[in-house]
Amino acid sequence: MKKEIKNKKFSDGEIAERSGAQCVVDGLVKAGCDVLFGYPGGAVLDIFNCLYDAPFHFVLPRHEQGAVHMADGYARATGKVGCCLVTSGPGATNTITGLATAYMDGIPLVCISGQVPLSMIGNDAFQEADVVGITRPVTKHNFLVRNVDDLPDIIAQAFYIASTGKPGPVVIDIPKDIQRQTTTCIEPDTVEMRAYKPHVDFNPAEIEQLAALINGSHAPVLYVGGGAIAGDAAGEITELARKADIPVVTTLMGLGAFPEDDPLALKMLGMHGSAAANYAVDRCDLLISAGARFDDRVTGKISEFAKRAAIVHIDIDRSSVGKSVRCDLGVVGYIKPVLQALLPLVKQTKHSEWVEQTTRWKERHPFSYPDKGEVIMPQYVVEQICAVSNGKATVVTDVGQHQMWAAQHYTYTRPRSFISSGGLGTMGFGLPAAIGAKFGCPDDPVVCVTGDGGVQMNFQELVVPVEHKLPLVIAIFNNGYLGMVRQWQEIFYSTRYSGVALGQEGRLRMQRIEEASGYLPDFIKLADAHGAVARRIFNKSEVTPALQEAFESGKTCVLEFIVDPEANVFPMIPPGHDVSSMMLRSV
Amino acid sequence: MKNIINCLVENEPGVLARIVGLISGRGYNIETLNVGPTLDRQVSKMTIVVLGDEKIIEQVIHQVSKQVNVIEVVNMTKKRHLNREMILVRVASKDHAARIEIVDLANLFDASVIAVQEDSVTLQMVGDQEHIADFLRLFTPYHIIDISRSGVIAVGREDVNGNG
Numbered sequence: 130m131k132k133e134i135k136n137k138k139f140s141d142g143e144i145a146e147r148s149g150a151q152c153v154v155d156g157l158v159k160a161g162c163d164v165l166f167g168y169p170g171g172a173v174l175d176i177f178n179c180l181y182d183a184p185f186h187f188v189l190p191r192h193e194q195g196a197v198h199m200a201d202g203y204a205r206a207t208g209k210v211g212c213c214l215v216t217s218g219p220g221a222t223n224t225i226t227g228l229a230t231a232y233m234d235g236i237p238l239v240c241i242s243g244q245v246p247l248s249m250i251g252n253d254a255f256q257e258a259d260v261v262g263i264t265r266p267v268t269k270h271n272f273l274v275r276n277v278d279d280l281p282d283i284i285a286q287a288f289y290i291a292s293t294g295k296p297g298p299v300v301i302d303i304p305k306d307i308q309r310q311t312t313t314c315i316e317p318d319t320v321e322m323r324a325y326k327p328h329v330d331f332n333p334a335e336i337e338q339l340a341a342l343i344n345g346s347h348a349p350v351l352y353v354g355g356g357a358i359a360g361d362a363a364g365e366i367t368e369l370a371r372k373a374d375i376p377v378v379t380t381l382m383g384l385g386a387f388p389e390d391d392p393l394a395l396k397m398l399g400m401h402g403s404a405a406a407n408y409a410v411d412r413c414d415l416l417i418s419a420g421a422r423f424d425d426r427v428t429g430k431i432s433e434f435a436k437r438a439a440i441v442h443i444d445i446d447r448s449s450v451g452k453s454v455r456c457d458l459g460v461v462g463y464i465k466p467v468l469q470a471l472l473p474l475v476k477q478t479k480h481s482e483w484v485e486q487t488t489r490w491k492e493r494h495p496f497s498y499p500d501k502g503e504v505i506m507p508q509y510v511v512e513q514i515c516a517v518s519n520g521k522a523t524v525v526t527d528v529g530q531h532q533m534w535a536a537q538h539y540t541y542t543r544p545r546s547f548i549s550s551g552g553l554g555t556m557g558f559g560l561p562a563a564i565g566a567k568f569g570c571p572d573d574p575v576v577c578v579t580g581d582g583g584v585q586m587n588f589q590e591l592v593v594p595v596e597h598k599l600p601l602v603i604a605i606f607n608n609g610y611l612g613m614v615r616q617w618q619e620i621f622y623s624t625r626y627s628g629v630a631l632g633q634e635g636r637l638r639m640q641r642i643e644e645a646s647g648y649l650p651d652f653i654k655l656a657d658a659h660g661a662v663a664r665r666i667f668n669k670s671e672v673t674p675a676l677q678e679a680f681e682s683g684k685t686c687v688l689e690f691i692v693d694p695e696a697n698v699f700p701m702i703p704p705g706h707d708v709s710s711m712m713l714r715s716v
Numbered sequence: 717m718k719n720i721i722n723c724l725v726e727n728e729p730g731v732l733a734r735i736v737g738l739i740s741g742r743g744y745n746i747e748t749l750n751v752g753p754t755l756d757r758q759v760s761k762m763t764i765v766v767l768g769d770e771k772i773i774e775q776v777i778h779q780v781s782k783q784v785n786v787i788e789v790v791n792m793t794k795k796r797h798l799n800r801e802m803i804l805v806r807v808a809s810k811d812h813a814a815r816i817e818i819v820d821l822a823n824l825f826d827a828s829v830i831a832v833q834e835d836s837v838t839l840q841m842v843g844d845q846e847h848i849a850d851f852l853r854l855f856t857p858y859h860i861i862d863i864s865r866s867g868v869i870a871v872g873r874e875d876v877n878g879n880g
Contacts, residue, residue, distance in 0.1 A: 265734055266741055270784040273729070290784055323758075324726050324787040448778030 170216020197227025356420020
């Protein structure tokens with residue numbers, strides 16, 4: 130369909146001709162982009178030519194997947210839209226995992242890809258891929274630009290779509306000829322879209338019903354997800370919990386939305402959540418979900434989940450309300466204004482008996498692990514990261530056992546201090562996301578907690594913080610295994626370890642790495658080759674000094690902790706089971 | 717249960733693919749699909765017939781509504797509405813007697829003969845879902861050579877907000 134020709138001009142009547150490529154750079158500036166993660170190629174040469182003079186920071190990752198994870202880490206750490214730029218074909222297809230990661234967790238990204246010229250689309254041209262087709266299921270929206278006059282509007286719309294409603298990634302695919310054509314159209318000051326109306330007016334009657342439920346409850350629980358962080362509502366969550374004396378459980382994505390040093394904090398719930406959090410959800414009479422989506426890793430067996438409770442869903446995404454778990458009251462709206470409207474209607478009260486009960490659970494079943502003398506327990510390393518950084522570090526994780534230990538054993542007290550691929554569970558996310566987070570928050574200490582498996586998936590990005598002289602601590606928990614898979618094989622597959630050993634050919638089962646010969650790869654040599662400071666730590670007593678040194682060094686430091694290969698993540702509720710099947714420790 | 721869902725969407729490339737992909741990607745089967753322009757040149761109307769229980773249909777509607785190019789989604793099955801589908805059927809007729817029998821039966825359904833060949837009759841029939849099912853059932857004993865269906869289109873009986 131041919132669109133009406135727009136006649137937006139500069140107000141003084143002067144018509145400034147700009148290329149499509151220049152529109153991209155100007156659009157990014159107008160949208161407030163301050164760091165662009167990008168990788169060049171034939172189809173984006175014109176944009177790179179304009180980037181030469183761009184006022185924002187440009188970062189060159191070593192793989193397009195790294196570019197998207199960096200933009201993602203940046204977005205999670207700052208709350209702003211992450212921006213990345215890649216070339217056509219393989220450049221764009223390399224972004225898919227990163228886009229899917231951001232899509233699952235509702236992270237605002239704008240990813241610009243080059244495309245072959247319009248006339249060549251569909252001809253199997255060099256470095257051609259159907260990018261809008263491939264990215265459709267993993268983006269909130271995508272655009273193929275067909276007319277250079279549309280470009281300024283599309284860029285503004287992309288940022289608007291990415292950052293409003295439930296946030297998510299948006300792809301703009303720009304053919305090379307469009308980048309070279311010129312236009313007099315300019316960036317709009319406001320975005321108005323016919324069909325996309327992210328503003329949602331919540332229903333005040335629902336807020337009154339919710340207040341009545343809270344005021345009538347004897348054993349309420351607040352179940353807080355990533356939406357509370359995305360919606361900037363940590364303050365309101367805390368106020369509500371304290372005013373109505375409600376214990377708080379958080380999802381993996383919700384860590385930090387409520388200060389874990391508060392007596393009402395029961396920490397994470399779900400498969401590897403705290404016993405107290407899972408008992409509380411099981412026994413409560415009212416479960417208020419705030420920006421959480423009842424993931425299967427949280428609910429386990431759906432029919433048993435919070436079976437004694439009235440369940441309230443508060444979510445910006447109508448499709449999330451009642452999707453997997455029954456919903457007694459649904460409130461669709463932005464979480465911050467919903468909670469602000471709710472707070473005055475909620476009575477200041479005490480649920481002493483209930484809170485005492487949850488506190489007893491917490492005291493009886495804290496996250497714990499065995500003491501094996503000088504053998505480094507991975508959980509201990511997480512505790513020491515928290516202690517050495519005074520709980521002020523932003524922790525960025527990869528995926529697996531170390532991710533769960535990082536969630537369990539650190540005390541999160543502020544939003545955006547825990548960054549992790551929750552929904553998609555993307556190994557290889559940690560290192561590039563930590564780099565992106567550091568670019569976004571250069572004054573905050575950032576630590577990447579990763580494993581010997583995950584770190585190898587994007588190790589090439591280590592050169593980026595070194596190049597940019599970024600202080601960054603990368604803690605590799607080396608247990609010589611793909612630990613989480615090994616744990617499942619141990620528990621559910623009769624310890625038949627299949628395809629999970631890393632590092633040494635012929636190493637005995639569960640033999641500690643330093644007792645076998647050689648390291649494969651040698652992370653210290655590898656880090657050294659990338660220009661990072663590197664150190665291998667074998668003994669518990671070395672952990673704290675090594676961390677102190679790394680945090681104080683002001684450099685990119687790789688710390689390889691040789692940890693207990695037998696350590697498992699507990700508690701654990703087997704998939705599809707309920708809280709009665711919770712394993713508190715190894716049997 | 718069969719549900720007729722009307723969607724008003726922006727007339728942009730890729731919208732159809734996005735909606736179809738979204739429904740099929742969740743494993744739900746689209747029975748019929750019809751897309752056409754509306755009075756507003758920038759808006760198209762899609763009519764999608766999906767099989768599924770209430771929970772599945774509710775998810776489909778929420779997911780489709782959430783798409784950036786979708787203006788409105790209405791489950792027509794939930795309100796008073798009219799629906800029609802057109803089918804074209806080519807039926808074998810080996811001799812004159814058979815032809816007369818086919819045309820007689822077609823007349824009972826208000827179907828019209830739109831082509832006649834030596835060995836076949838092509839019929840056009842418009843009706844609601846029930847009507848079409850009856851028609852096809854009664855023609856099953858004959859040899860149906862080919863059949864094409866337009867997919868269901870639907871319109872609201874009483875207009876609520878202009879888009880029914």
